[in-house]
Amino acid sequence: MVKHFDPTCPQCHKSFHVHHEDLRHANVQLLCPYCGKQFLVEECDKLIEHDGTVSYPRRASRPN
Amino acid sequence: MNVLVTSPTSKSSARPSELRDFLNLLERDHPKELLRISEEVNPANFEVTAILANLEQKGINPMVLFERPVNQLGKVSPFPLVTNIYSSRTRCALALGMQAHQNQIELSLEYSRREQCRIPPVRISAVMAPVKQVVKIGDEVDLRELPIVRHHHMDPAPYIDMAPIMRDPEMGHYNIAFLRTMYKGPRKLGLHMSPRHNWQMCRKNELKNQPTPVVIIVSHHPAFFLGSTNVAPFGTDDYEVLGAMMNEPIRLVPSETWGEDFMIPADAEMVIEGVIPPNVREVEGPFGEFPGTYGPQRLRWIIDVKAISHRRDAIYQDIFVGHADDWVLGSIPKEGALFNRIKGVVPGVKAVHLPNSGVGRFNCYISIDKRVDGESKQAAFIALGEVDFVKHVIVVDGDIDPYNEQEVMYAFATRVQADQDVDIIKNSKGNTLDPSQVDDIMTAKMIIDATKPLRRPFATRLEVPAEVRARFPVERFIK
Numbered sequence: 001m002v003k004h005f006d007p008t009c010p011q012c013h014k015s016f017h018v019h020h021e022d023l024r025h026a027n028v029q030l031l032c033p034y035c036g037k038q039f040l041v042e043e044c045d046k047l048i049e050h051d052g053t054v055s056y057p058r059r060a061s062r063p064n
Numbered sequence: 065m066n067v068l069v070t071s072p073t074s075k076s077s078a079r080p081s082e083l084r085d086f087l088n089l090l091e092r093d094h095p096k097e098l099l100r101i102s103e104e105v106n107p108a109n110f111e112v113t114a115i116l117a118n119l120e121q122k123g124i125n126p127m128v129l130f131e132r133p134v135n136q137l138g139k140v141s142p143f144p145l146v147t148n149i150y151s152s153r154t155r156c157a158l159a160l161g162m163q164a165h166q167n168q169i170e171l172s173l174e175y176s177r178r179e180q181c182r183i184p185p186v187r188i189s190a191v192m193a194p195v196k197q198v199v200k201i202g203d204e205v206d207l208r209e210l211p212i213v214r215h216h217h218m219d220p221a222p223y224i225d226m227a228p229i230m231r232d233p234e235m236g237h238y239n240i241a242f243l244r245t246m247y248k249g250p251r252k253l254g255l256h257m258s259p260r261h262n263w264q265m266c267r268k269n270e271l272k273n274q275p276t277p278v279v280i281i282v283s284h285h286p287a288f289f290l291g292s293t294n295v296a297p298f299g300t301d302d303y304e305v306l307g308a309m310m311n312e313p314i315r316l317v318p319s320e321t322w323g324e325d326f327m328i329p330a331d332a333e334m335v336i337e338g339v340i341p342p343n344v345r346e347v348e349g350p351f352g353e354f355p356g357t358y359g360p361q362r363l364r365w366i367i368d369v370k371a372i373s374h375r376r377d378a379i380y381q382d383i384f385v386g387h388a389d390d391w392v393l394g395s396i397p398k399e400g401a402l403f404n405r406i407k408g409v410v411p412g413v414k415a416v417h418l419p420n421s422g423v424g425r426f427n428c429y430i431s432i433d434k435r436v437d438g439e440s441k442q443a444a445f446i447a448l449g450e451v452d453f454v455k456h457v458i459v460v461d462g463d464i465d466p467y468n469e470q471e472v473m474y475a476f477a478t479r480v481q482a483d484q485d486v487d488i489i490k491n492s493k494g495n496t497l498d499p500s501q502v503d504d505i506m507t508a509k510m511i512i513d514a515t516k517p518l519r520r521p522f523a524t525r526l527e528v529p530a531e532v533r534a535r536f537p538v539e540r541f542i543k
Contacts, residue, residue, distance in 0.1 A: 022363040
């Protein structure tokens, strides 16, 4: 299978599959297939990378 | 491409095959093969695929005609929706004009025979073309009028999942393939292509910063779409292959957008014309794909829709992708091609089957009357080399019916020692949609030789004497 990562939508909190090579670092808005929200990778709630690494980009980008 | 001009005496003057003829055939002679649903359903809200999934769960797989699908404008669409046509090999045999019982290797071999033939298309005038009965151009086009199906939960939008045609900008031949197109607006679609023939044509245009004309054949006779899965080499004109598959020349008519520079099938129910702007990509997907899993969201091409033409009472067609409708359609062309290739090396090959349990692609069962040990592996190597989709091959003896999975698993259980009869080949070319594949491109393949060895005695399979069985047919006891 092509490498994919799973972002979680900041609006409906559901996750979906996104092609790693095409979109992980493209700075293009992703489209949530469930609610239609468009968002950048760094705006997602939770991110599971293709190798299984988990991060929480939205939490990390909030100012202290 | 050779295009003949029709004359009153040519074969093309015979009435061409139409989707509605096929519906009538089923209704008249095979009524269990067709289910009409008159209740209003909303295809964009999963209501079509919900019904198909529920039928599938009960082991029922008719072709389904939804008479009152709701379109994206919230109205009952003027176009009834037909789907799940190919989920039965019997319907595929009937579509090719064969008998219902000729639905196993005979069907695949007939497909393969026709695939080698060519029948040049013929040209007719627009006034004779059923697909030109209604023509809408530019702003008149509104894809929301169509009952486009949203198939699975993670699909972001309804998808037209039928077959676009493109024309090679240098060689001039036409190529057709099933490609998914995502609804993005009243005159806009997203398009996914894998690096195969249509992709090559589009790439040639993109290198010159030129748009690529594309025509989506939304609905036509099932033999037309069976032919669309042909594996003829690049450079083959698919209108000629489709003619051979339908056993009649495809009647062509100039498109609305490009005139004679892009000919379209006159007997289609509905076609959509558009252009792929060069080097434009947008997000598309995820989409529920043939392995029964989702392919990821990607950056893919778009189509700017220019025109739509259809019959006055056109039928809209769909494929239940990722289910039997998709798997059977994928298996038939490969089975015939594989049989013929294997036959050249292993003359005792009896049948080849790509079962639905292997999504019509990944698993391959081959039965052979083995003359010497080692022939089973030769047959398996050919299957793996010939079709890159094929991942696992099980070779069985001629007493095992490869179309009966219980039989194949019996052979696997009783004729296989894993340390002797299983071979694994690493780092072969695989398929990017195989969810088990760790690498982007490469996969591991497996051969299971479930044939009996010839060089030592092997336990004989149980048998009740045939002559005694013949004296006690079950019909005597079960009416």
